[in-house]
Amino acid sequence: MTTEIPLIGDYSTPGTELNGARIGVVTFPGTLDDVDAARAVRLSGATPVSLWHADEDAAGSLKDLDAVVIPGGFSYGDYLRAGAIARFAPMMDAIAAAAGGEAGSTRGLPVLGICNGFQILTESHLLPGSMIKNDHLHFICRDQALAVENNETAWTRDFAPGQRITIPLKNQDGQYVADEPTLDMLEGEGRVVFRYLDVNPNGSRRDIAGITNAAGNVVGLMPHPEHAVEPGFGPDTEHGLRTGLDGLPFFTSVLSTLASGGAA
Ligand SMILES: NC(=O)CC[C@H](N)C(=O)O
Numbered sequence: 001m002t003t004e005i006p007l008i009g010d011y012s013t014p015g016t017e018l019n020g021a022r023i024g025v026v027t028f029p030g031t032l033d034d035v036d037a038a039r040a041v042r043l044s045g046a047t048p049v050s051l052w053h054a055d056e057d058a059a060g061s062l063k064d065l066d067a068v069v070i071p072g073g074f075s076y077g078d079y080l081r082a083g084a085i086a087r088f089a090p091m092m093d094a095i096a097a098a099a100g101g102e103a104g105s106t107r108g109l110p111v112l113g114i115c116n117g118f119q120i121l122t123e124s125h126l127l128p129g130s131m132i133k134n135d136h137l138h139f140i141c142r143d144q145a146l147a148v149e150n151n152e153t154a155w156t157r158d159f160a161p162g163q164r165i166t167i168p169l170k171n172q173d174g175q176y177v178a179d180e181p182t183l184d185m186l187e188g189e190g191r192v193v194f195r196y197l198d199v200n201p202n203g204s205r206r207d208i209a210g211i212t213n214a215a216g217n218v219v220g221l222m223p224h225p226e227h228a229v230e231p232g233f234g235p236d237t238e239h240g241l242r243t244g245l246d247g248l249p250f251f252t253s254v255l256s257t258l259a260s261g262g263a264a
Pocket residue numbers: 071072073074075078082114115116117170171172173174
């Protein structure tokens with residue numbers, strides 16, 4: 001069962017007109033950023049739909065959805081390892097089947113994992129590699145500059161190639177690791193989607209901040225685009241102006257992808 005998420009507030013910023021797309025936002029026990037993710041979806045013009053991790057008809061609930069966001073937070077309190085318990089949720093089985101794993105599937109449901117969502121995607125083996133503690137062993141919260149290395153995924157096509165963006169980063173388990181052959185494969189296939197700029201905040205291998213599956217429909221990243229979608233709330237971007245809209249193209253990109261009829 002799914003419910004459209006009622007939202008309060010002013011939508012007179014971009015994307016006020018509803019465009020017919022329905023995007024699911026998953027909630028686990030301990031999820032933190034589902035409300036902000038839903039608001040970002042709505043600001044892009046799509047309708048956010050709430051998805052519950054333990055839904056007994058998870059596959060049925062995904063049927064009329066066009067994309068899914070797995071938001072940030074501390075699913076199951078990050079016990080054992082961030083995302084390690086969430087991966088066994090019935091909703092994750094349904095998402096994996098609809099998204100198609102590493103290679104993508106015929107449906108190729110677009111899935112965006114943000115921070116804890118990225119951790120859940122690696123634990124679920126929808127994306128390769130693992131997230132471990134930041135190398136300095138501290139929780140970090142900062143406005144982080146990134147380079148968009150691949151603008152041909154379902155969630156990045158509204159960016160320019162190589163575009164510099166700034167969005168918030170806040171986590172303790174943000175260090176992306178993988179063995180050298182996997183890192184070489186990701187680089188070789190253009191699957192590094194975002195790279196940290198100016199500073200590597202957590203020791204991630206090769207400054208990797210986000211990656212995609214082979215088909216380009218599943219994307220995960222540690223920084224939080226849903227916190228940079230409204231004027232006055234996101235990080236300073238250019239010339240000290242508080243524009244803070246660098247997260248919005250994630251959510252409009254998936255709409256462009258859907259409009260063009262492709263998964264990526
Ligand atoms: N902001 C978040 O999603 C936090 C993610 C995660 N559980 C961590 O600290 O690392």
